[in-house]
Amino acid sequence: MKLLFTKPTVLSVGLLCVFLLVGNMGFAQNPNQKITINVQNVSVKDLIKVIETKTTYTVVYRDALVDDKKDITINEENKPLIDVLKSSLSSKGLQVVFNSNTIVITKKTKNRK
Numbered sequence: 001m002k003l004l005f006t007k008p009t010v011l012s013v014g015l016l017c018v019f020l021l022v023g024n025m026g027f028a029q030n031p032n033q034k035i036t037i038n039v040q041n042v043s044v045k046d047l048i049k050v051i052e053t054k055t056t057y058t059v060v061y062r063d064a065l066v067d068d069k070k071d072i073t074i075n076e077e078n079k080p081l082i083d084v085l086k087s088s089l090s091s092k093g094l095q096v097v098f099n100s101n102t103i104v105i106t107k108k109t110k111n112r113k
Contacts, residue, residue, distance in 0.1 A: 031082040031098040038077075041070045044105075047088060051103070055081065061105035065094060 035054055039047065044066045048059045076084050085096045089105065097104045 032080045034078045035081045035084060036077045036079075037074045037084060040073045040075075042072050043068050043070050044072065044089070044092065044094070046070070047072055047074070048105075051081070051085070057101055057103050059103045059105065065105065065107055067092070 095108045
C-alpha cells in the first residue's frame with residue numbers, strides 16, 4: 001500500500017499552518033492604541049482617510065449617515081484612537097464599534113435602562 005502523505009509533507013503543512021496563524025495574530029488592532037492627529041476643518045470622510053492612513057484599520061460606514069460639513073478639528077497627541085473617534089463623532093450623532101481590523105461607524109443608539 002502506497003502512502004499519500006509522507007512525514008516531510010505532513011510536517012511542512014503543519015509548519016505552514018502555524019506560521020499563518022501566528023502571522024495573522026500580529027495584525028489584530030487595539031482600539032486603545034495611541035495616535036497623533038492634527039487636522040483642521042475636515043469632514044468625517046476626510047477624518048476616515050486620515051485614520052486609515054495612520055493605522056491598519058479599515059473604516060466602514062453608510063454614506064447616508066455621514067455629512068460633508070468640514071467642521072471637525074482635532075489636535076491630539078498620543079491619545080487612544082477610540083477616545084479621538086468618540087469625541088469627534090459623538091456630536092454628529094455617530095458611534096464607533098471596533099471589530100478586529102475594522103472600525104464600523106453607525107448611528108448613535110439610545111441606551112435604555
